[in-house]
Amino acid sequence: MPPKVRTEAEKQVLRTLIIDAARELFVSYGVEAVTMREVAKRIGYSATSIYLYFSDKEQLLRAVVDADVLKLASALKSTLSISDPLERFVQFGQHYVQFALTNPNHYRMMFMTAHLPCDPALSSIEQHNPEQDAYHQLISVVSNAWQAGVFKPGFKDPVLIAQTVWAAMHGLCALHINMAEDAWINWRPLEARIQMMLDLCMQGLINDNK
């Protein structure tokens, strides 16, 4: 009833309160299943209050995803300090897969749901900031490995390498998240599939004149 929030800082607090409530519900029950009224109830506001901070549900989802991409970047950051470029590349990939599989609903929101394309201009994430931009981290890791001569001589474009390896790992994660319970398919153990995909990338990419 009364206006409780006044200063710009307090508004930011409420904004992130909404985002956190939405994330918890989205992650537990899926984006489509969660209603604006439920998000609002969880923080003790009415549904329409959310519209004072986000123009619609899509924008709220995007804010959640933005924060989660940040979380992914943070999860991957620890691997960036590994000194050996090849080892760094491998660990980066394994951490990526691990993040996806331990946070399947976060991962689904980020990379598996059809939402409007992400515009860097509207995002809260600073593009190319190595602390925040996970995609930029990927490009860096692969580029560094490439400069260090890790890859076979045939490969000239580290960005192409990065995008292809990403696709390979994404396929593993996405298929598992969506279809692990599908009785049609007699899935081999996830670990075996991960290992095999890594081996495949290694054998195909790595220059092994040690």
Place this chain on the structure above:
Amino acid sequence: MPPKVRTEAEKQVLRTLIIDAARELFVSYGVEAVTMREVAKRIGYSATSIYLYFSDKEQLLRAVVDADVLKLASALKSTLSISDPLERFVQFGQHYVQFALTNPNHYRMMFMTAHLPCDPALSSIEQHNPEQDAYHQLISVVSNAWQAGVFKPGFKDPVLIAQTVWAAMHGLCALHINMAEDAWINWRPLEARIQMMLDLCMQGLINDNK
């Protein structure tokens, strides 16, 4: 107003009429955006009539997907007659990718939306029927290539090979379908990514003592 349909055959006709109408709309506008009323209007019935043939929207979607899996199997069938096992394997993969990219919304319904797990007992598709079951086709193609000694000696499990290669190709397709328009990423040409993924699989898998 009057009961128009009587015989079992006529009921089947109406059933597939509903499925076809739903598919057209799902493919054009996405599953979530399409309403039961719109599906019904397209075939000149009232919305509640659909519930005489499908228990709910989820079951209708599943019927559409079933029919589309059949379509995928049919699209892949032509490659099964290629005599050389390696060439058959390669062509199978390329046809799979091509199907996914020319029918992105079909593909999304089949492999990228979170629906209840598929139970072979409830499906209209005959599991292990090489004319209908695309997954079984995949396993066959890889197994045959494996028996023919196409793969490197280290690989002992053709099913594991098949699932990993599937994941690699799926990652390519899924990432493209969902994120091709994402301004965050400076995508390399799709053809280059496909080619590179194929090369990667080849280099990693194929026994090249010709």
Place this chain on the structure above:
DNA sequence: TAGGTTAAGTTAACACTGTTAATTTAAATT
């Protein structure tokens, strides 16, 4: 052939959705 039964199809209605408009009300400003 008359009359009741069946079931395909309908309209009406329910609980719920995202969202907008109109309204309240406490603080900030004058």
Place this chain on the structure above:
DNA sequence: AATTTAAATTAACAGTGTTAACTTAACCTA
């Protein structure tokens, strides 16, 4: 002390999937 401002609310709308109640034409039996 009166006025403005804006945070928050309730009321309301158009639309959703779905269920219940109702028609009504064809079929089955007497």
